[in-house]
Amino acid sequence: MLSQSRGWLIFGGFLSILVGFVAMGSPYVFSFVIAQFLGIFVLITGAISILLAIFGKHTPHRILEGVVGLIRVAAGVVLLNYITSTVAFITLIFAIFLAVEGVLLVLGSIQLRANAGWIWILINGIASLLLGILVFNRWPGDSMAVLGTFFGIFSIFSGMSRLMLGVYAPKPAAA
Numbered sequence: 001m002l003s004q005s006r007g008w009l010i011f012g013g014f015l016s017i018l019v020g021f022v023a024m025g026s027p028y029v030f031s032f033v034i035a036q037f038l039g040i041f042v043l044i045t046g047a048i049s050i051l052l053a054i055f056g057k058h059t060p061h062r063i064l065e066g067v068v069g070l071i072r073v074a075a076g077v078v079l080l081n082y083i084t085s086t087v088a089f090i091t092l093i094f095a096i097f098l099a100v101e102g103v104l105l106v107l108g109s110i111q112l113r114a115n116a117g118w119i120w121i122l123i124n125g126i127a128s129l130l131l132g133i134l135v136f137n138r139w140p141g142d143s144m145a146v147l148g149t150f151f152g153i154f155s156i157f158s159g160m161s162r163l164m165l166g167v168y169a170p171k172p173a174a175a
Contacts, residue, residue, distance in 0.1 A: 006169040013163025020155030027148025034147065035086040039079030046072025084144065091143040095135035098154060102129025105161075117161075117168035124161035128154060 023030040049069030053062045079086045105125030112118040131150050138146045 006166050006171065009162045009166030009169065013159045013161075013166060016155050016159030016162060018159075020152040020157075020159060022152070023148045023155060024152030027145050027152065030148035030151065031087050031090075031144050032083060034090060034151075035083045036080065038090065039076050039083075039086065041076075042072050042079060043076025046070070046074075046076055087147055088140040088143040091135060091139050091147045094147060094151065095132050095139060098128045098132030098135060098150075100132075102126065102132055112165075115165065115168060117165040120161040120164040124157045127157040131157075 046069045049065050049072060051069075053066030053069055056062055056065065102125050105121055105128060107125075109118050109122035109125055112121055131154055135146055135150050
């Protein structure tokens with residue numbers, strides 16, 4: 001099964017490692033960009049919902065679509081105007097994500113023991129769990145630096161595990 005995804009695992013691994021180094025190289029900028037991206041995304045999806053409410057042909061959902069659009073636009077404006085709070089919120093979600101993913105990766109690595117690269121998934125799981133705990137311990141005070149730095153570390157570990165899983169996956173059989 002992994003042999004069919006071998007190339008994608010290797011590519012994804014390299015890309016994840018690259019993103020990790022970028023995030024660690026400029027953690028404040030990375031955190032700011034993530035918060036801005038989220039705010040802009042919510043604002044745009046809100047505007048789309050409002051346009052669907054105004055110009056949509058499916059009448060029963062137009063009011064609901066309009067209300068949802070207004071809520072999204074308001075949320076996007078708030079996210080963009082309170083970047084520090086947005087980063088703190090994203091950092092808390094990131095800490096929870098890391099802890100949960102860490103546990104799941106540790107459990108998942110046990111199922112991959114037949115593959116020689118399984119140990120990298122286990123290491124990634126342990127690292128993710130520890131990073132989640134560390135991020136939560138630094139929250140909310142250092143959120144701006146922590147989000148970028150720890151996302152970078154997470155991305156490097158994740159990239160290495162994917163890369164090694166791809167490298168150790170058997171080559172696909174020739175057709």
